[in-house]
Amino acid sequence: MDPMQAIKVTFFQECEEQLGELETGLLAMQEGSVDDETVNAVFRAVHSIKGGAGAFKLDRLVKFAHVFETTLDKIRNGALAPANAVMKTMLRAADVLADLVTVSREGGAFDDTRSNELIAELNAHCDEKAAVKEAHPEEEGDNNPFAALGWEPVSLSLEPEINEYLIVFRPKPELYAKGNETTRLMRELSRLGALTVHCEIADVPLLANFEPEQSYLSWRATLRSHQDIAAVQAVFEFVDGDCHLDIEPVEASEAHAEPVAEVAPEAAPEAVEEPKAAASVPREAAKAEAGGQGNATQNTIRVDLDRVDRLINLVGELVINQAMLTQRVLEAGAVKNASIATGLDDLEHLTREIQESVMAIRAQPVRPLFQRMSRIVREIADATGKNVRLKTEGEGAEVDRTVIERLADPLTHMIRNAVDHGLERPDARIAAGKPAQGEVRLSAAHKSGRVVIEIADDGRGIDRPRVKAIAIKKGLIAPDAQLTDGEIDNLLFMPGFSTAETVSNISGRGVGMDVVKRSIQALGGRIAITSKLGHGSTFSLSLPLTLAVLDGMVVRVADQTLVVPLNSILETMKPKPGEVYGLGPDTQVIGIRGGFTPLIDVGYALGFRTHRADPMSGVTLLIETEGGVRSALMVDAIQDQRQVVIKSLESNYGHVEGIAAATILGDGRIALILDTDAIVHSSSGRNSPSDMLLAG
Amino acid sequence: MPAPRVIELPEYLDMPVAAQLAEAFLKLAGAPVAVDASKVSRLGASCLQVLLAAARSWKVEGHALTLSNASARFLEDLNLLGLEPDTFLTGVIAP
Amino acid sequence: MSMKILTVDDSRTMRDMLRLALTSAGFDVVQAVDGLDGLDVLDRENPELVITDINMPKMDGFGFIEGARKIGRFRVVPILVLTTESDPDKKMRAKKAGATGWIVKPFDPVKLVDVIRRVAA
Structure with missing residues (x-):
């Protein structure tokens, strides 16, 4: 990749981080934290984005960031108070900035009216306080960062006119103390034309009285040059104030005649050092990276995701290999040898550790995801006229990046739901004795090898009688069904269920919580609701930390060992006589709490046996597929519940119907991981869900 | 006449070495000194004024201070600072 | 031996750009x-x-420059301030802290090297 292109990629990554910081800081400011630290961080975020955008000539982004930054600077220096109205504008400006970043990165159309609106609004905030403190005038370079790009190469006059300047220069000690040097200044002058220098040495004392930090010398120089006086002054730009300096144009006729030393103008500025061969650049880069060690930001390297995944896959193989080795050794009876047993134990331990470490490479904190949610809350609060505060906790919790990526949509939906359906309007809240401002709490925490994300609101809670009535009306449950509170709450996840009488354009264009649930399940996650009428609801997502391992139930079917993903199992039961009914030659159903659920003999469905087993001899697992369809899977026995490493079969065997992947158990046995959806689908030709409702 | 002591000037005659340079000269006070400028690749004003102060002191005390093997860079920088090797050593007593 | 330059910047983008500009100039x-x-x-x-x-x-x-100037051997190392702020106050504060000069962002790689040469020749 072209290096500039690579830096551009970095720039956009950094923009995302800065936008996150910006959001966090602005929210903190809105909450009243207007300490320097916070305000500076916010300013810095916009400033950085502007800086990078300028380098890549992202004009629109620069323009907007500049106005934004100017307003923030006013807050920073106390000229503008961060009142509520101001902060609201700031937050909306942050949203526009984020959109501009996205458009700059991905291209596509951007509606300028929004950014122009915000620019006008920001300017208005600046102006309203202008009387309080006069804003310092902007320099041209600041208004147009590209002006700085040019640096106006010293213009060469086409006329042969030669100017002469008399330069009187007496450095103060500070000039040297700041790393400037007369020799270099004179060299610069000599590049502008013919230079004659006279050094005034009379003030130099004897060594005995000499003070090294003092400045005893002064100079008088005459420069004959085509350059204008500004070019001469520019040479002394950095030492302004650190010396006595006088630059006077001299009439050409008064040419000076007391040159002490004539310095010829240099033909070309010499490079500081010989340029290095291009080949040495990577080494330089590596060295530069190493230079900043000891800092968290610098201690990272960027690795292609494919490489990480290959490593994860290899470690999966290693885990399996280790398990098999242990098994072989056990079979050979060599385990009586204590040192072999210890060695095997160590190997197992080490393998687990490697596995965990490798998995951790893909882990990322949920912070950026959470930060995005505050914008969602803001937008929906505006749209619904509700007053909402988003509180986040545990943003540092780390999860596999794919999990994070795929969590964005469901989380967005749930957050919208919480505000739109969960929270009451301010007046209703006050009437209920609650503060007008509702709260949505988004939290993440690690719990026993999984991450639990909760979305809690302090709104009205689930109105269960209403939910049940809707479910009955929509034909989702039998009118006389007896449901527990938990079962009623779970009705929200049924396909086609929507509590809002009219489909709100906010909570989702016909997309219901069933879709959310399916996405969570696809990630190997589970979702649960708790709710208290009048006090609010909490949606709790339990997700695996990684997609490379799976919580599974190890079952036995026709002498084969299978693993059923735990997240799809609702409950296990032993069928009692009279609960299983045959519907035709190929279909069996089992009666569960007044409804009927298709019963699938896994061994038969997978072709492990040619005849159905007796349902009474086995165990049934009540499962729910991604489509929300319930089925009962019949297996011979449940053996264990454990975490297994997922090994894809497809790379070796292609797709196997009904099997998602394979794993190898600790005892070395290979076990197939059941694809419950596929099993149900292939067995349900005659058992569509609607049939089941009729049966109920 | 004893052979002059030699002060070999370092490569970079920058501000930070000015104090050391002054000390080095002070240690040799009272004897002829040959200043070897063959290694110099940078001459700053701070060190130039040390050299000038030394030249003046040696002159006042009546000892010889000579410059030898001046490198091209030394002469170039000296020139930029408005001095030439001879004025640099002899002109220091100018009224 | 090429000159070793330290860049201090919290923006990864800016660090990368400086590195690209400087290493290609041989630093x-x-x-x-x-x-x-x-x-x-x-x-x-x-x-x-x-x-x-x-x-x-x-x-x-500012804090960095002041700190650097307190370390004996960095008392006069050229320190250039890199900033988009053309605010003269800021330049003066940087100078007061001990900066040698400044570079205005976004920088042109050629001009960057030019300024470096100006303060470190």
Whole structure:
């Protein structure tokens, strides 16, 4: 990749981080934290984005960031108070900035009216306080960062006119103390034309009285040059104030005649050092990276995701290999040898550790995801006229990046739901004795090898009688069904269920919580609701930390060992006589709490046996597929519940119907991981869900 | 006449070495000194004024201070600072 | 031996750009991510020139320059301030802290090298 292109990629990554910081800081400011630290961080975020955008000539982004930054600077220096109205504008400006970043990165159309609106609004905030403190005038370079790009190469006059300047220069000690040097200044002058220098040495004392930090010398120089006086002054730009300096144009006729030393103008500025061969650049880069060690930001390297995944896959193989080795050794009876047993134990331990470490490479904190949610809350609060505060906790919790990526949509939906359906309007809240401002709490925490994300609101809670009535009306449950509170709450996840009488354009264009649930399940996650009428609801997502391992139930079917993903199992039961009914030659159903659920003999469905087993001899697992369809899977026995490493079969065997992947158990046995959806689908030709409702 | 002591000037005659340079000269006070400028690749004003102060002191005390093997860079920088090797050593007593 | 330059900037983008511009001009580059880190790297790497951002977390450019000037061997190392702020106050504050000069962002790589040559020839 072209290096500039690579830096551009970095720039956009950094923009995302800065936008996150910006959001966090602005929210903190809105909450009243207007300490320097916070305000500076916010300013810095916009400033950085502007800086990078300028380098890549992202004009629109620069323009907007500049106005934004100017307003923030006013807050920073106390000229503008961060009142509520101001902060609201700031937050909306942050949203526009984020959109501009996205458009700059991905291209596509951007509606300028929004950014122009915000620019006008920001300017208005600046102006309203202008009387309080006069804003310092902007320099041209600041208004147009590209002006700085040019640096106006010293213009060469086409006329042969030669100017002469008399330069009187007496450095103060500070000039040297700041790393400037007369020799270099004179060299610069000599590049502008013919230079004659006279050094005034009379003030130099004897060594005995000499003070090294003092400045005893002064100079008088005459420069004959085509350059204008500004070019001469520019040479002394950095030492302004650190010396006595006088630059006077001299009439050409008064040419000076007391040159002490004539310095010829240099033909070309010499490079500081010989340029290095291009080949040495990577080494330089590596060295530069190493230079900043000891800092968290610098201690990272960027690795292609494919490489990480290959490593994860290899470690999966290693885990399996280790398990098999242990098994072989056990079979050979060599385990009586204590040192072999210890060695095997160590190997197992080490393998687990490697596995965990490798998995951790893909882990990322949920912070950026959470930060995005505050914008969602803001937008929906505006749209619904509700007053909402988003509180986040545990943003540092780390999860596999794919999990994070795929969590964005469901989380967005749930957050919208919480505000739109969960929270009451301010007046209703006050009437209920609650503060007008509702709260949505988004939290993440690690719990026993999984991450639990909760979305809690302090709104009205689930109105269960209403939910049940809707479910009955929509034909989702039998009118006389007896449901527990938990079962009623779970009705929200049924396909086609929507509590809002009219489909709100906010909570989702016909997309219901069933879709959310399916996405969570696809990630190997589970979702649960708790709710208290009048006090609010909490949606709790339990997700695996990684997609490379799976919580599974190890079952036995026709002498084969299978693993059923735990997240799809609702409950296990032993069928009692009279609960299983045959519907035709190929279909069996089992009666569960007044409804009927298709019963699938896994061994038969997978072709492990040619005849159905007796349902009474086995165990049934009540499962729910991604489509929300319930089925009962019949297996011979449940053996264990454990975490297994997922090994894809497809790379070796292609797709196997009904099997998602394979794993190898600790005892070395290979076990197939059941694809419950596929099993149900292939067995349900005659058992569509609607049939089941009729049966109920 | 004893052979002059030699002060070999370092490569970079920058501000930070000015104090050391002054000390080095002070240690040799009272004897002829040959200043070897063959290694110099940078001459700053701070060190130039040390050299000038030394030249003046040696002159006042009546000892010889000579410059030898001046490198091209030394002469170039000296020139930029408005001095030439001879004025640099002899002109220091100018009224 | 090429000149070793330390760049101090909290923006990864800016660090990458500086590194690209400087290494292609033949300089050695070491990096730090804020003023505090800068002082640390300064001490370890002994650069011959420093380019620093002003607005940084933990320790800003002013603090960094003041800190650097307190270390004997960096008392006069050229320190250039890199900033988009053309605010003259800021330049003066940087100078007061001990900066040698400044570079205005966004910088033109050629001009960048030009300024470096101006203060470190």
